[in-house]
Amino acid sequence: MAEALFREKVRQLESAGEIATGCVEVRSAGLRKFKGVPVSPHALAVLAEFGIQWRSTPQGISAELLEWADLVLTMTKYHKWIAVSLFPEIFNKTFTLKEFVGERNSIDIAFLSWVNYGPETRFL
DSSP, X not given: OHHHHHHHHHHHHHHTTSSOTTSEEEOOOBSSOOTTOOOOHHHHHHHHHTTOOOOOOOOBOOHHHHHHOSBEEESSHHHHHHHHHHOGGGXXXXXXXXXXXXXXXXXXXXXXXXXXXXXXXXXX
């Protein structure tokens, strides 16, 4: 669900001309791998309320995926703690969403300042 919502935010910023098309890649992973378990019907219903259709298979966190990412965002401190405990090398690029947004209190401003970091940015 987080990936779908974030992809929609990227699409909106691209459409508004605030970021270049294709400069941001987004992937999502859970702390536990639920192989073959589909996205919950409740999550799909919430996405549908935003006009987002989602057909993706959940994947678990992996060293390969974390190496790919320039920035790792988690929803909670607990999720961050688990991810960094499992993969200490991601400490400097891992933030809770609240930490990432900070006092700006806007994902748009925080996101745009990070995207300006380079021509292509990869979010997990």
